[in-house]
Amino acid sequence: MTETAxxxxxxxxxxxxxxxxxKARIVDGTYSPGYRLVLATxxxxxxxxxxxxxEAIRRLEAEGLVKFERNVGATVAGIDPxxxxxxxxxxxxxxxxxxxxxxxxxxxxxxxxxxxxxxxMRECLQHFDPVRFTHLNQDFHSILFEHCxxxxxxxxxxxxxxxxxxxRSSTFRFVPGRAHExxxxxxxxxxxxxxxxxxxxxxxxARQHRSATLDAYLAQAKSI
Amino acid sequence: MTETAxxxxxxxxxxxxxxxxxKARIVDGTYSPGYRLVLATxxxxxxxxxxxxxEAIRRLEAEGLVKFERNVGATVAGIDPxxxxxxxxxxxxxxxxxxxxxxxxxxxxxxxxxxxxxxxMRECLQHFDPVRFTHLNQDFHSILFEHCxxxxxxxxxxxxxxxxxxxRSSTFRFVPGRAHExxxxxxxxxxxxxxxxxxxxxxxxARQHRSATLDAYLAQAKSI
DNA sequence: AAGTACAAAATCGTATACGAAAAACTATCG
DNA sequence: CGATAGTTTTTCGTATACGATTTTGTACTT
Numbered sequence: 001m002t003e004t005a006x007x008x009x010x011x012x013x014x015x016x017x018x019x020x021x022x023k024a025r026i027v028d029g030t031y032s033p034g035y036r037l038v039l040a041t042x043x044x045x046x047x048x049x050x051x052x053x054x055e056a057i058r059r060l061e062a063e064g065l066v067k068f069e070r071n072v073g074a075t076v077a078g079i080d081p082x083x084x085x086x087x088x089x090x091x092x093x094x095x096x097x098x099x100x101x102x103x104x105x106x107x108x109x110x111x112x113x114x115x116x117x118x119x120x121m122r123e124c125l126q127h128f129d130p131v132r133f134t135h136l137n138q139d140f141h142s143i144l145f146e147h148c149x150x151x152x153x154x155x156x157x158x159x160x161x162x163x164x165x166x167x168r169s170s171t172f173r174f175v176p177g178r179a180h181e182x183x184x185x186x187x188x189x190x191x192x193x194x195x196x197x198x199x200x201x202x203x204x205x206a207r208q209h210r211s212a213t214l215d216a217y218l219a220q221a222k223s224i
Numbered sequence: 225m226t227e228t229a230x231x232x233x234x235x236x237x238x239x240x241x242x243x244x245x246x247k248a249r250i251v252d253g254t255y256s257p258g259y260r261l262v263l264a265t266x267x268x269x270x271x272x273x274x275x276x277x278x279e280a281i282r283r284l285e286a287e288g289l290v291k292f293e294r295n296v297g298a299t300v301a302g303i304d305p306x307x308x309x310x311x312x313x314x315x316x317x318x319x320x321x322x323x324x325x326x327x328x329x330x331x332x333x334x335x336x337x338x339x340x341x342x343x344x345m346r347e348c349l350q351h352f353d354p355v356r357f358t359h360l361n362q363d364f365h366s367i368l369f370e371h372c373x374x375x376x377x378x379x380x381x382x383x384x385x386x387x388x389x390x391x392r393s394s395t396f397r398f399v400p401g402r403a404h405e406x407x408x409x410x411x412x413x414x415x416x417x418x419x420x421x422x423x424x425x426x427x428x429x430a431r432q433h434r435s436a437t438l439d440a441y442l443a444q445a446k447s448i
Numbered sequence: 449a450a451g452t453a454c455a456a457a458a459t460c461g462t463a464t465a466c467g468a469a470a471a472a473c474t475a476t477c478g
Numbered sequence: 479c480g481a482t483a484g485t486t487t488t489t490c491g492t493a494t495a496c497g498a499t500t501t502t503g504t505a506c507t508t
Binding site for chain 2: 458459460461
């Protein structure tokens with residue numbers, strides 16, 4: 001327990017540690033977009049050799065969090081507005097599908113949990129904290145997805161979320177007005193599920209819930 | 225020619241070579257599902273060290289072509305029927321979306337090219353060759369997707385295809401009856417696009433096109 | 449004979465080391 | 479003063495080496 005390594009977070013493998021460490025630093029903004037990730041530097045920093053760091057970087061590349069160029073190096077992937085658009089659009093599709101697939105399996109207890117989280121969100125609107133709000137938002141959807149029968153689709157949702165995480169703060173920071181609508185749409189979604197609505201209807205609602213956020217962002221971006 | 229590794233395909237980096245080589249052997253069946261991928265063996269075989277091979281294997285793991293277990297090793301991922309179901313279901317969703325997004329951008333020349341491929345497929349029905357048929361099928365859809373504005377979604381489609389590629393031959397081998405319907409559905413899809421049908425309608429048609437294949441497979445699998 | 453403990457082999461994980469490619473810098477020339 | 483060629487520096491890519499872990503085989507006990 002005196003082992004510092006354990007404190008950092010020990011999954012056993014150093015690759016894993018390196019992966020978690022670098023990812024955390026990207027997400028929390030220590031490494032901001034464009035930051036150059038030098039293998040040797042990171043390795044020394046983490047007290048491991050370059051090999052596991054290299055593997056970690058390649059994993060992050062596969063997830064789209066870093067951009068990698070042969071014989072040149074890796075940099076933290078920027079949040080190109082275009083990239084944001086693509087990611088959000090893709091998310092709207094896979095989240096919609098995930099929600100529709102999960103809906104028939106959601107029991108009333110789960111609904112109640114999701115509703116409780118949504119109420120937290122509503123309360124959060126008062127003293128608005130974009131980061132906390134975004135976190136709750138993910139919790140809400142995670143509850144709906146937790147019994148999703150298709151793990152691949154669930155994986156795609158998580159990948160999308162990871163990509164967005166490189167935006168240090170949230171979409172809601174840019175489009176605060178959207179937060180309020182979002183909470184209402186969550187409630188509407190819960191009612192649809194409770195009512196046993198058809199898969200198509202639920203999918204459409206869930207998809208529009210996400211793409212409305214995208215549209216709000218685009219409208220705001222254009223107006224600058 | 226003394227170097228077999230070079231002949232296989234040289235993109236410069238040895239990781240890349242190893243990746244391509246191992247992937248090719250999985251797809252062509254040299255390494256069949258369950259086959260144990262021993263790093264040192266493959267490395268010696270390709271004339272490189274274990275490091276790039278390791279990286280290649282991890283990439284293949286990320287794509288779902290191999291299963292990797294820490295301190296144990298990698299094996300070629302089996303085509304678990306369940307896994308097949310998940311992959312096809314996911315594909316139906318992302319292909320549907322990709323088709324709908326591409327549709328407005330498809331011009332008459334592209335339509336003509338797609339139709340020509342589909343006619344090849346129709347002709348292929350006579351002296352039926354499942355592998356060739358599957359290949360043409362991918363060509364057909366690739367033509368429809370080639371102007372897809374969202375590269376992420378396109379990437380997801382390709383990932384799905386890769387997964388399915390580990391089934392050495394095609395779905396159509398198991399469900400030959402489906403091939404005929406498939407050609408007809410392709411034509412129907414082309415007509416929808418030509419007619420400038422709405423995104424929803426096109427998405428629905430494209431999705432059902434894929435899931436009908438899945439259903440046919442399931443029905444056949446159950447009847448055994 | 450079956451089961452357990454121990455030893456040996458196979459294989460992976462990571463560190464270190466060196467060669468190769470790219471980028472940055474500098475000095476020389478037009 | 480600007481541009482270009484050559485040199486230096488940085489950083490990556492891969493080979494080799496060794497320690498760690500799991501698996502397999504074997505002998506011993508019950």
